[in-house]
Amino acid sequence: MKIRRHYLALRNSYPHISDDAPFEATVGELAEVLDCTHRNMVLLLKRMQEEGWLAWEAKRGRGNRSTLRFQVKKEQMLLAEAQELVDKQELHAALELLHTLEDGDAAKEQFHDWLSSQFGFRTEVQGATRSDILRFPLPQTIHTLDPARIHFTGESHLVSQLFDSLVRMDAKGRSVEPHLAHAWDVDASRTAWTFYLRKGVLFHHGHQMVAEDVRYSLERLRRLAPKGLYSWAYAGIADMQVVDDYTIRIRLAARNEAFLAFLSTNRAAIVPQELCETVGEAFGRNPVGTGPFRLAGNEHGVWQLEVFPAYFQGRGFLDRVEVWAMPENSAAAREAHLPTFQVMHNVRISSSAERWQQVRQSGMTCKFITVNELKEGVMRNERIRAALNAAINRLRLLELLSGDVIEMGDSFWPEMMASGPNSPAPSPIDIEPEAIERELEAAGYRGEALILATIPQYETDARFIQQLCASVGIRITTKLIPAEQFKGEARMSADLLLFAIMLDEHRELRLIDLYKSLQQHLSPDMQHWLETSLTAILAEPDPALRTASFQAIEDQLKSRSSLLFLYRKHLKTAFHPNVRGIALESLSWVRFRDLWFV
Incomplete structure (x- = not known):
């Protein structure tokens, strides 16, 4: 609310005046503070009086000064402004605003308690339709969600929700299982790998995934990240042959027993060739994969993931996930002690740990x-x-x-x-x-x-x-x-x-x-x-x-x-008692697709 900021500007101009203490001022002086006209200042004073923020006793006549009293504490006004920013999904701006408080520990604590109530699992009902939503803060900046360009754990986790790879590692990290590829063969030299793809797997934009997308994804990875994570694995690909729409043969220059494990990483996620060629670098801000969730938006650092109903392994239980990304080195974020939520990763367990069902x-x-x-x-x-x-x-x-x-x-x-x-x-x-x-x-x-x-x-x-x-x-x-x-x-x-x-x-x-x-x-x-x-x-x-x-x-x-x-x-990882669907033996971040709440 813009008028709230006008009030804060006025209040900051009189730091020596106590709350509810009357003092004299003229409309002209106040208009100068806000850099507005005399007429607009009169309208602002009237509006602020109606809101109950201040008391203004106007006195007529040349040389007569009017009386002003501030009735709302600066901390209270900042708190209301910060809450409105959060409602607009501008968490970073809200934290930075509160960071300007020199002696506002009480207001910060009050904001923290309120913010805690905004995160976690929530249900929205419109008519007969119920939507299950998980919202949580991530103390990292999301720079890109392009599998070929990611560098940070937060990015990697979200990429795993949006994309799939040919194979996947089992929950205990001991063996590789089928995923986008339902089967594979390897020759006696263990350098020629043939993968057989599932039919009918769709990308989020409705196009079917085929073997040419697999070939393109690995070629693109070599082109965009020649020195990236696991580059030694994909640099060893000698050639790739698309046998048909659902079969691809990959020949390695030398035997590599880690190659199959590499194909299970999100670095080797499969992307749609046609779309990537069209949008170029913009793909990282608007990624399209085959994963259980699709990206619905990313404004103000809030990344919204919507369930992908046509996911080849079945629709997830959650309808939407909101990830509120924050610069991890931000002073405001550190002071805010971003709140816990139903699923916490890399968590520091405090005295409130008894609320959590599992800590492992x-x-x-x-x-x-x-x-x-x-x-x-x-x-x-x-x-x-x-x-x-x-x-x-x-x-x-x-x-x-x-x-x-x-x-x-x-x-x-x-x-x-x-x-x-x-x-x-x-x-x-x-x-x-x-x-x-x-x-x-x-x-x-x-x-x-x-x-x-x-x-x-x-x-x-x-x-x-x-x-x-x-x-x-x-x-x-x-x-x-x-x-x-x-x-x-x-x-x-x-x-x-x-x-x-x-x-x-x-x-x-x-x-x-x-x-x-x-x-x-x-x-x-x-x-x-x-x-x-x-x-x-x-x-x-x-x-x-x-x-x-x-x-x-x-x-x-x-x-x-x-x-x-x-x-x-x-x-x-700590789990709140109302969370269901978490595989306790999993070594990585939980899969949003498997979560549900009671």
Whole structure:
């Protein structure tokens, strides 16, 4: 309401005046504050009086000043304005407005309570029609929903609701199951894969999916993301042959036991060729897939997903899902403590946890630092790398990161490390600072400044690493690189790289991707050794032997202090008692299609 903002402008112009305290003013003075005419100011004063916001006692005659009293607190008016913005689906603007309050904790708390009531499951009834709606906040910005261009977990989750892949990983992450392809064959060399597609699968715009769309999707991925996530998998496609509308043959240049798992990721989602060619880059804002939900709109950061009735696996129970995306580094969003809802991911459980029916681990992320050994400088010295590793006191790091669900981490395979008799000792965490300083001096470190590169989302971690290293005399500066550029050349000027990977049902794929990236900044002899090791892994059909090879790579990198583990964060999901349809063994975000409420 524009008039509410006029009132706030007037109130801000008299900060020294208490509420309900009369003071003298003229219409001309007030008109100057609002930059309006005398006539419009009189009309505004009349309207504000009718609303009960102020009292205005006009006095006639030259030189006579009228009396004004503000009757509504600024905090109350801001709260009403913020609520109206939320009703217009402008959550970010509402939070930024409340952020301007210097001493408005009570108003912020009141707004938080009101906002909590706006999220979660709700039912709308129009006549005899009932619509079931799930609305929740996502503390991330959604930049794109194009499977070939996504970089963040929030984007990835929504893409999984809008698109399908040829195959899918089972709920426990142990085997690959049919999906858009109902069956497949592979030849004796395991390089020629033939997929048989389901008939009658529709895209959201009504066109039928055919084999040419599959070929186009993988070709498009190679074209748009030549260095993207899992690029080593689709770069190994030698050629593709469309046998008929429902059969496609993919030939690989070399055997790759991870190829089928790659096809289960949303990176390999199938897109409609004709539409993608028509709309170009706009596809990311208006995506069209075959998934259980279709995108209905995306204004003001609110992404509306409507159920797709013609979904090939059956209509979902929910009718609409509203995802309210927020910039995760926004000060206003951090202060707002965005409310919980019926399904919470990556949640910090508080004293209200007793309300939730289930709280379970659903995978984890692992933070680590790798060393750029190709850059001239002290990081080529293994002793200095080891001393830097000791300088990062993990116990102290966990204290600084208090509030997250975290633990010290020393492996990408924690379940193996817990029981393995030959597991390497954990990274040093209790070495005296004086001993580290002596080792640095003996190894030849003379206070050279080191550059630590990471993405903006990990800036807090970088700052704590900087702080811990400074305590023993290691100087570190931070270089922030956008996530979409982190695999490029920008990071090669850094000495250290801080990143993380998700340890979920696609762990093998993610580790291969990580080690392929590490090859670009390891010493030449290590590059060759790592390439040989990865080639052997991709040719190995036995999962247990692949795991052993992954651990051997990890042990080698740790032993030479080229890979410095920091911590693991357990991802937890909480379920409200009125939620139904969640597969508790699932490792990833829940599928909206399966949710229903009582």
